[in-house]
Amino acid sequence: MSPNTLPELPRLMIDEAVKSALLEDWGRAGDVTSQATLPSTATARAVIAARKPGVLAGAGCAESAFRQTDTRLQFDLARNDGDRLAPGDIVAHIEGPARALLAAERVALNFLGHLSGIATATSLFADQIAHTKADIVCTRKTTPGLRAFEKYAVKCGGGANHRFGLDDAVLIKDNHIAVAGGVTNAIEAAKAFAGHLVKIEVEVDTLEQLEEALAAAPDVVMLDNMPPERLEKAVGIANGKVLLEASGGIELDTVRAVAESGVDLISSGWITHSAPVLDLGLDIELS
Incomplete structure (x- = not known):
């Protein structure tokens, strides 16, 4: 590089x-x-x-x-x-x-x-998915005080960076959804709060939640702990309307199948916290 x-x-x-x-x-x-x-x-x-x-x-x-x-x-x-x-x-x-x-x-x-x-760990993942459109991205699972350095290392290995902290993007996860009263409520509240330069991502666990999220039009949808066959269905449902990120327990021996489902991003905490x-x-x- x-x-x-x-x-x-x-x-x-x-x-x-x-x-x-x-x-x-x-x-x-x-x-x-x-x-x-x-x-x-x-x-x-x-x-x-x-x-x-x-x-x-x-x-x-x-x-x-x-x-x-x-x-x-x-x-x-x-x-x-x-x-x-x-x-x-x-x-x-x-x-x-x-x-x-x-x-x-x-x-x-x-x-x-x-x-x-x-x-090196990032490069191993990136090499596995080089034939697809997907990028491997890091998370906030980093060593305290070394986040910028570790995210820099991910870039050295051919990966991309997810958000650096809680302040640079809205990422609505399952606990936010639970307290907010649903996917739609959470996305609509985020849109009312965030400025025009702030991206909004929402995490979903099911295809039904994905369809609800698409109706509310976030920028990115995180597909959490879905097997490749379900990810492929999600890609078909989304039909290019939003970026799709696969997340949750993705390892070196499974990342290829995840990327081949057609998702845009694959996030991994392992490349920073366990490399x-x-x-x-x-x-x-x-x-």
Whole structure:
């Protein structure tokens, strides 16, 4: 993936998150192991490399970890976010004061491994449905404080973003419907409240609810926990009047059938809250 197709996380946002992680790791005295074993004048060269196949995300966070630890550290990227990695591929070269290099190592790798894991998981889903019109999208099931980073990683993996928070779209779920007194009541109330730039989505559990929702004309309908054959019927009923999003327990071995039903979007919380970390390592290069 070209880096030009990706959103850009503000440097201030990256630096603040990385700074908090560095302070957490350094504690009250810094890296006492490196201070105890390495002279202050020692320098080192290292590489970050992939140990498993995957998709890179979080390079800016890794760069920030080394830069904030010591401005004398030179960090040169060999690959870009969104690139696919094979085992052994070099991601970055780092050179400079050895103590600082090792003090930044874990924080840099934590961000890289976590975000690359999300990008990799997303790519696995996206690859399964590439022959369809559907997009894989993330949810709000994210790590507190890291939502923007994790949603960025989803984009690196070829996915798309759902809403970022409770304030940027109306998403009427089953509990809203229960309290509001029905699908129609909830949609009509949302339309009366929301501005013209605010999208309205409603979650339905049955085809009967879908027909009721279509009559009230939301922008998007979420089809919750429907098997592929029911999703296909829903696509026929909607007949292109609204965007349709499939949601609920969709896994890698079922996402293809869901996409082939004809839905427009497939949402997955798993790609952010349960994606395995991608194994990347930092190795010192000996002269």
